[in-house]
Amino acid sequence: MxxxxxxxxxxxxxxxxxxxxxxxxxxxxxxxxxRRVMRRYLDKPVDPALVETLCAVALSAPSKSDLQQTDIVIVSDKGQREKLEALLPDNPWVKAAPVFLVFCGNNRRHRLLFEWRGRPFVNDHLDAFFNAAVDAGIVLATFVAAADRAGLGTCPISAIRNHAEAVSEILGLPDHVFPVAALGMGWSSFAGVMSPRLGLEVTVHRDRYDESGLRDKIAAYDKRRESVQPYKTQRYVSTFGESDSYGWSEDKARQYSVPERAGFGAFVRKKGFTLD
Structure with missing residues (x-):
C-alpha cells in the first residue's frame, strides 16, 4: 500500500x-x-439516516474553543431545492445530485449565551465571523472525507455565496448565521478525475514562508497539468482571445478578472457582524 x-x-x-x-x-x-470531485451520480437514493450519520461524523471535527459554530441544512424539500437550483444555472451538477446540503457558519448561538446571562459581547469584531467560517470549512472537509469512506461522491459548491442573501432568505437563516458552501452528494456513476495540484515545493514551507522561484514553479505546474488534464474550454475568449498554451494560471487569472461576490461583505455586515 x-x-x-x-x-x-x-x-x-x-x-x-x-x-x-x-x-x-x-x-x-x-x-x-x-479523492475525486464527483459531479455525476447514479439514479439511486441515499438513505436519509446515512446522510444524518455523515453529518454527525462531520460535526465531530475540531471546533475552535469548543464553540461548535457550524450548522448543516439538509435540503430535501422539492420546492426548496428548486429555489436554490434556480440561483445556480451555471452549475448543472447541482440538479443531478441526489443529496444537497448547505454548510453554515453560526455565531448566533454563542451570542445568545451572553444575552441569556446578561453579559456584553465584547469580542464583536472580525474574529467572530472568521471563527465561524473556519469551523464550517473544517466540518465541510470532514464531511467530504466521511462521504468518501462510505463510497459516496461529493462536489462542494462555493457559488452558493454568489447569492448569499437569497440563500439566507430561502433557508430562513437568522442574524449571525450565514452560508459558507453547499455540497452535492450521491453514489458515484464513474471513478472521477484526479485534479493535479501545485507542487509541494510551492505550498509546503520549512520554518519560514518561501516563494523563491515561484513563477517558474507555477509555469512547470501549468505544463504538467495541461499534459494530463487540459482545460476543455478557455474562459472569456471574446475579451482575452484564444491562448496557444492554456494552463491553470491563465485560467485562474481569467476566472477572477470578472467581479464576483463583491456584495458578500455587505451581506455579512447586514447579518450583524462587525468586520473590524
Missing part, C-alpha cells in the same frame, strides 16, 4: 515525499490522496 500512496501523491503533485515505511492507515491515506 505504501507504493500506491506514493504513486498517487506523485500523480497529484508531480513528486512524492521520501517515505520509506508505511505509516498506520496507509490505505486510508492513499484513498484520501486519490
Amino acid at each position: 505504501l507504493e500506491r500512496l506514493l504513486t498517487v501523491l506523485k500523480a497529484r503533485f508531480g513528486s512524492a515525499p521520501a517515505l520509506t515505511e508505511a505509516p498506520k492507515g496507509v490505505d486510508v491515506l492513499a484513498d484520501m490522496a486519490d
Whole structure:
C-alpha cells in the first residue's frame, strides 16, 4: 500500500515525499490522496439516516474553543431545492445530485449565551465571523472525507455565496448565521478525475514562508497539468482571445478578472457582524 500512496501523491503533485515505511492507515491515506470531485451520480437514493450519520461524523471535527459554530441544512424539500437550483444555472451538477446540503457558519448561538446571562459581547469584531467560517470549512472537509469512506461522491459548491442573501432568505437563516458552501452528494456513476495540484515545493514551507522561484514553479505546474488534464474550454475568449498554451494560471487569472461576490461583505455586515 505504501507504493500506491506514493504513486498517487506523485500523480497529484508531480513528486512524492521520501517515505520509506508505511505509516498506520496507509490505505486510508492513499484513498484520501486519490479523492475525486464527483459531479455525476447514479439514479439511486441515499438513505436519509446515512446522510444524518455523515453529518454527525462531520460535526465531530475540531471546533475552535469548543464553540461548535457550524450548522448543516439538509435540503430535501422539492420546492426548496428548486429555489436554490434556480440561483445556480451555471452549475448543472447541482440538479443531478441526489443529496444537497448547505454548510453554515453560526455565531448566533454563542451570542445568545451572553444575552441569556446578561453579559456584553465584547469580542464583536472580525474574529467572530472568521471563527465561524473556519469551523464550517473544517466540518465541510470532514464531511467530504466521511462521504468518501462510505463510497459516496461529493462536489462542494462555493457559488452558493454568489447569492448569499437569497440563500439566507430561502433557508430562513437568522442574524449571525450565514452560508459558507453547499455540497452535492450521491453514489458515484464513474471513478472521477484526479485534479493535479501545485507542487509541494510551492505550498509546503520549512520554518519560514518561501516563494523563491515561484513563477517558474507555477509555469512547470501549468505544463504538467495541461499534459494530463487540459482545460476543455478557455474562459472569456471574446475579451482575452484564444491562448496557444492554456494552463491553470491563465485560467485562474481569467476566472477572477470578472467581479464576483463583491456584495458578500455587505451581506455579512447586514447579518450583524462587525468586520473590524
